[in-house]
Amino acid sequence: MAMEYYAGISDAMRITFVQVMILAIIAIVIFLYGMYINLKKWGLGAEGYGQKPSKGSIFTLPKTLAYQMSEDGHGHKQNIIVTLVLDILLQRRIMRRSPLRWFMHITIFVGWMALFIMSLLMFLVELLHMAHLGIGPEPAVFREFLGPINDLFSYILLTGIIIAIARRLFIPRMREATIAYDSILLGGLTLITVTGFIADGIRNGTFWGFGIEYPYAPPAALFHVIISLLFCIAYIPYSKYIHMIATPLTILANKGGE
């Protein structure tokens, strides 16, 4: 069956460019407002050791962070490239503590980031195509090209999520320590992933479609897009998802940590 929509922005069936763009803008606005609040909140801290608290400027954190990351900043002198590659991208701090937890987190991280990037690329290709600029590949061709890669990273992400859920369910120490703050993160992630699989399954008629008829494919995709935009973007500053921003910055600030 020929594809009638790709990133979900074509004017096909009930999923429209306008719907998705409005949702995306709303999600981004909610995200930006949340980050503004967080920056204001973090900006209530001092710019350095023993100094008076600041007044909540959104520039206080970047200034403090820049100083702490500098040569004169606190801590050891680990090179920023080493920190970026080993501590942030490869997450060796987690690896040192627990290879299983590292595997879980790296699969979620890699799967999530790859799918996010591919979704952006597909969006861009389709947007260029709709603008009739004559540049970029054909969406159908590009979609076919992304298909196997998309599947691969989807399963990588799913593997991580299954491990995460299993740990929370079957390891008593983890189960007892789990609070709503953790559950919402994992629940949201699971919902996005599962709806993504189902939407794709209905569209392509695969196992993941659970035999649902093709006409339900666009609303399923729209639902997936809505959930993704809300959880992937809008909800980040208000939830445990904030660690996706705060943790790399913390590791950078402390030059890889102690």
Add this chain to the structure above:
Amino acid sequence: MVRDNPSITTENLTAVQLMEIDSCTRCGECVQWCPTYDASGKKPGLAPRDKILRWQEYMKKSYGLRARLFGPKQIPEEEIEQFKEDVYGCTTCAMCATVCESGINTVELWEAMRANLVKRGNGPVGKQSMFVKLIGEYGNPYMSDPKERLSWVPDDVKIEDKADILYFGGCTAELRQKKLAFATARVLNRLDIPFTMLGEDEQCCNSALVRTGQYEIEDIARKSARKNVDGIKAKGATKVLFACAGCYRTALVDWPRLLGEELPFEVIHITEYLDKLIDEGKIDWKQPFDNKTVTYHDPCHLGRHVGVFEPPRKVLRSIPGLNFVEMDRIKDNQRCCGAGGGVKAGIPDLALGVAETRVEDALAKNPDILSSACPFCKRNLCDGRDSVKADNLEVEDIIVLTAEALGIDLSDCEDQAR
């Protein structure tokens, strides 16, 4: 509508620290390793993760989205009091920082929270509140006359008026565990290393004030650091030796920050100095031990805080007649003795519980001697040893073992030991 003021302030926390609080992924690694959480019978409030979560909630209630829209939500005073108890139930051993997957500098976070709570009127706890008055009035936390700082110096010890090397004795060695000061001074003399001391002008390093969040009160910590640094400069020293891990860490890390300037001298722990002398072949051991087994406890302030792991081991390994064995938890993974962070003074039972566990760690290796490089560790490990009735276990500082192996007689030392 008049809005309430937030229940907490952000005093003493930096912008990065406020962000660090939101970076916690609640992996629980810190909970697994925290010595006071363990020794308390796993009291939930002592878990580092829990403390971070609570401050995160306090920040949300005070400065989050809801607070911006509808005004801050008040935090019950009893809740903050309980939080204070938990934040002070920490030895600042830095184990949580070492294992933190988010790389949070937890020790500085606890110290900042403590300073914040002190300003709020909640902290510190127990006898810790005496530190400010004692250090401010006497220059030491033991209420001793400053003239007593050098009262232990025996006639045979030669201390120069000025020298390139200065031995910073520290309050505990000079006023309580004098055997350590004795040993250090006599070792330096034996090795023909001219050294000077600050004597009655020496001020407490202020580790106790910094660790318990009281360093800004009456500006005592900064003033003391200034007096020490100026005194050391006046003595013409370019190298300052410390035999106390707490003083060493404070001089190395906290003095420059308190003063806002680089120190005009090198800060060296005595084991680092001995390590160098061993390398240069300048140490001639005179009196081997009688085939004793020794193990080494890394003081948190010397090891995890600043990374001095090998020099103490090298000294112990080089002493003839000592068979060095490692405990299971060493170096980065070492278990705290329980005395640091003001816990010994503020919550002695908790400190003892941690010490007992650490002594058990040592006993698992059947040593004759449990050694360390910090008088405060020694004191608490002695208490732990006595508590578990390990009467045959000798707890002794490396510098004392060094002195004995150099054939130095310490029998004339009137050590108050505790």
